[in-house]
Amino acid sequence: MSVLLDHLPELWQGLLVTFQLTAASFLGAAVLGVLVTALRVSPVRVLRALGTAYVETFQNLPLLVLLVLAFFGLPEIGIKADLRVTAIAVIAVYEAAYIGEALRSGVNSVAKGQGEAARAIGLTFGQSLRHVILPQALRTVVQPIGNIFIALTMNTALAAAVGVVDLTAAANRVNLLEAQPIPIFVGAGAAYALIAACAGFVTGRLERRLAILR
């Protein structure tokens, strides 16, 4: 146990980096995911095809392959960025495919009649989206998005494999130094489990608050 306390600064720094990666890439993934959803539900065939291609590509590539490609490939074509920024961008791009799918299934879960009724009473596209479609769509996606958030948190650990010193990498380093794997890895695992538990708690609360009984 004392080994955790001795190396608290490094582990804490690693945890902060994990937080940073998680928060920033989730934000990026949310923005990109909304864009992808917009493409996929649009009435324009070319845009739909682009959205589908995006989702198909990024759901079927391992994140680690994308990270490796970005870390070693991008500098080769003259794009150099900070390690952490690259990791955030790659994770955001990857997870956006999943968020896009979740949002799309939310939008698709809204009955067609809802939109028709909204237009029939004269709401504009923006109004029917804001007052009719989205409130119903977002309710159904709270749980899936929460699951994606947990998966994203776990996926940020992959950044450790390409050299970002997050919680996983910090734990590994401390272990190489101290050779006391049990407390160190259990501690790191507990930290991840705690983040996931918080996310699960928040989505549970949100879902209960938003739920409507029909």
Place this chain on the structure above:
Amino acid sequence: MSTALFDEPGPRARRRIRIATVAGTLAALALLALAVRQFAANGQLDAARWQPYATWPMWRYLLTGLWSTALAAVVSAALAMALGLVLALGRLSRHRLLRVPAAAYVEVVRTIPALLLVYVVLFALPKYGLDLPLFWKLVVPLSVSNAAAFAEIFRAGIRSIERGQGEAGLAVGLTHGQTMRLIVLPQAARRVLPSIVSQSVGLLKDTALGFVVSYAELLYSGKVLAAYNGYLIQTYLVVALVYLVVNASLSKLARTLEARRRAAPAIPRTRRRFARA
């Protein structure tokens, strides 16, 4: 086509769709042109840098890597499914002593990154005298982490079977074990098949962790190759393409199975708790 968002387009909407089509195509082409320019400006489009990837020895090497990927994926999937089934049955058991540990395993493991488990196998177990061969250093952590996902899929499948099925089994005098084995599981297995296939795609993606373990699967083979010939971006792009083709085919299979399942008599949908992301 009318959806919740849009009506059948009228003349004005059709004109807008045409404009958006042109704009969208142009934007996509511009992005593509930008990428090509960036490649060309850095000399990455030289024929000499791509030519090796058109030769058979290169593909034999990469396909050997793909074979190792497939082997690791199949063995981990088999182990993870076996463990997952045991966990699912444990979680649905009438005995607390089985229910609680199974639930704890699933809830804890599903929140721990696979890479952390890989590090445990790589750096912690040898200290306790358990130094596995390379192959198992990849397969064991993947099986451990995917077992939780499979357990949840099986559990959802078993619970989706109408109660009457199990009750009928008990009524004709089968034991609980027999009812599960002869009546509930065969039906549940058929229902969860699409989820199993898509979870297996996720598992196949996880085998890329061989990169960390130095097990010569596809991505690690790419790493070795790139270190040897120095064509980083080309190698990793080709590797990515192979992953894409294999996984997209498997995902397509999952969708076909799902469509076929839906075409079959109406069956209540089960909610999936695992987002593969």
